[in-house]
Amino acid sequence: MITIFGTLLVVSAVDFKPWGDPLQPASVHVSPRYIERTLEETGVPNVVTSVLADYRGYDTLFETSVIFTAGIVVIILLRRQTDGKGTG
Amino acid sequence: MVKEPDDVIVRTVSRFMIPIIQLFSFYVYVHGHISPGGGFQGGCILAASFILMAVAFNIKEANKLFKKRIALFFIGFGVFLYAFTGVVPLFLQGNFLDYGYLSKILPLNSVMARYYGMAIIELGVQITVMAVMVSIFSDLVTAGRNEEMLKDNEDGNYHR
Numbered sequence: 614m615i616t617i618f619g620t621l622l623v624v625s626a627v628d629f630k631p632w633g634d635p636l637q638p639a640s641v642h643v644s645p646r647y648i649e650r651t652l653e654e655t656g657v658p659n660v661v662t663s664v665l666a667d668y669r670g671y672d673t674l675f676e677t678s679v680i681f682t683a684g685i686v687v688i689i690l691l692r693r694q695t696d697g698k699g700t701g
Numbered sequence: 702m703v704k705e706p707d708d709v710i711v712r713t714v715s716r717f718m719i720p721i722i723q724l725f726s727f728y729v730y731v732h733g734h735i736s737p738g739g740g741f742q743g744g745c746i747l748a749a750s751f752i753l754m755a756v757a758f759n760i761k762e763a764n765k766l767f768k769k770r771i772a773l774f775f776i777g778f779g780v781f782l783y784a785f786t787g788v789v790p791l792f793l794q795g796n797f798l799d800y801g802y803l804s805k806i807l808p809l810n811s812v813m814a815r816y817y818g819m820a821i822i823e824l825g826v827q828i829t830v831m832a833v834m835v836s837i838f839s840d841l842v843t844a845g846r847n848e849e850m851l852k853d854n855e856d857g858n859y860h861r
Contacts, residue, residue: 656816666819670798684833691840
């Protein structure tokens with residue numbers, strides 16, 4: 614089974630576009646707009662930062678919420694009160 | 702029961718390194734607008750400096766400097782700072798997380814408002830990541846005991 618799926622993956626990977634091709638669909642949709650207008654719209658020279666924090670702000674907000682949840686869950690599971698009876 | 706490490710080289714080197722690590726984390730955060738870096742990376746480096754403090758000295762001293770209650774406050778404060786910065790433009794006729802509208806209450810034009818809005822939310826990310834890393838580390842190391850329960854253990858090591 615694994616061999617069949619592995620063979621399918623390798624066969625389908627042959628048909629991929631060349632890596633970094635500027636004309637492939639992923640590179641012609643919204644990427645040029647971000648690259649061209651980041652500096653004039655946000656004043657940040659780093660496109661990665663502007664996409665992460667501004668254009669895709671929701672993503673980063675809920676990424677932070679995931680970190681927050683991880684910390685809270687560890688506190689709920691592990692932290693104990695002074696008397697040793699209740700769980701924090 | 703682990704013997705308390707009393708290594709003068711480790712202590713001296715980490716005493717010099719901890720301020721440098723903390724400065725470097727703020728460099729990574731501030732310079733994240735220009736070079737690779739930002740809130741997550743800066744927060745992890747800042748947490749690493751606190752963890753180095755706990756490893757090189759002992760966890761009790763580190764917990765005295767950065768109490769778990771304060772860590773819990775910072776965990777919430779970072780997310781609050783991010784979400785609050787996102788909510789403020791809603792009251793200024795903008796969309797959620799549309800920092801350009803912060804220019805109505807700040808003495809900035811809308812481009813620089815987006816610039817500093819990103820800086821504020823990255824600071825929120827950094828605070829949350831730092832506090833979560835330190836909190837998880839100290840909870841795992843001390844098995845969730847807090848400062849008061851550890852007072853009778855005078856050697857600074859946490860064993861049952």
